[in-house]
Amino acid sequence: ITGGGEAANIVPAHSAANFMVRAEDNTYLDELKQKVLNCFIGAATASGARLEYRWGKIRYAPMRNNLTLARLFRQNMQSLGRRMQLFNPNSAFGSTDMGNVSQLVPSIHPYVAIAPKDVLIHSPQFAEAAASEAGMRGLVDAAKALAMTVADLVTNSNIATKVKKEFQQQND
Template structure:
């Protein structure tokens, strides 16, 4: 079945018309970084632009003051353009979220302008707190993506990769409770909670040698006692868990709990194990949509390749969205691969001339892909078939 003729030339014209505005938005966000769940000025800037273009804006979605969903059109098919805009404390936009926000905004405005009145809907979703707060995960749980056919975004990086190798992750708090005593005056009366916590680290170190590829546990002691002449009655650690898939993460969390309970039984302590963060699922790429985006971006002279096997770039709450709807999350380089994000150098690159060129190219590719989703029923069918078939490791 052949695809209908799609208005890519008009997309290009609309992007060119808005290029200056979108760079102003990216620059304003870059100059005024706000941390996770505190992105009030960023959310206001983005929603004002969407309202000015005629989108119906709902603020505070999913109970999050800095989240929003802006819709133009009605019903299905529906495509969501995602925006991240939280910054890193002390580093500003060292993950390039100012570019992600401007790209999502621009693609939504352009797709709406090109397809206005032709059916379906464009949804611009503001997703706060990607850097640890899990805004997208909370929005997924609140149903924000329940009536969406595709979720599209990009991420600036140091590689040009067609898909994101993003793993699953979550953090746990483990607290051991024993009994305080003087270590010399009444040593047999004490039950050392810190010793139990240290033993858990030893057990996890041994366990780590038997974990599958991509799974690991990294822990720190967050409370180890109050004085050297008191047997600690309480000790607490925080453990970060990562795994290639969400299922493997569940298995790893079960192993952590089993180890903690075993240590508690052996040491005579009581233990509490509880999740301390929102869980980020692994990213499931929609190959058909990522391929379509890559083809559009190639016209701008940026060629995307598959990620290097065995290289993983952390975790993101886009994984939770990709478990609900077909989704894309390509990486497009704004600096060479000798650098890294979460650095001052990357923050500078997010406001550089190269960053500006990438923004314009990505807005066009995202908008063209959004138009494809809304106009091409065969593409939507193939994307949903791939999604329902599931995806393994990133």
């Protein structure tokens, strides 16, 4: 809630809020947006309020991880001494503009451990971990592994072909 209501027992003349709607795919996102809008309309009708809304201009498409690239990146991280689990493409993990990129070109969105498992991203503890020596090591290792992955793609046409083929199949 970004504005409105100074006290619980006073009805404000104006209130405002920002909401985010996320879904695993664009079809369900459209359905979900309508359900959320229906909730807003129902609340406005029930309270006698006037509703004004606008959807944001940016839509984050679902992330499409290229499994071939992900395996190659994991292999490169392991060569640097980092253990890494392969990403589960069926697990939800939030919204990012990288999803939009992944609709156009083969992509990965790897996560590199820089904090204990119980530390949530976007938390003060995570920010602290990101600025720590371990966080910097994670960043450097991830950058090295990404560079190694690009080098593998450039120097091995079989891998590059496999990445492209997988991407084309994802788009069919």
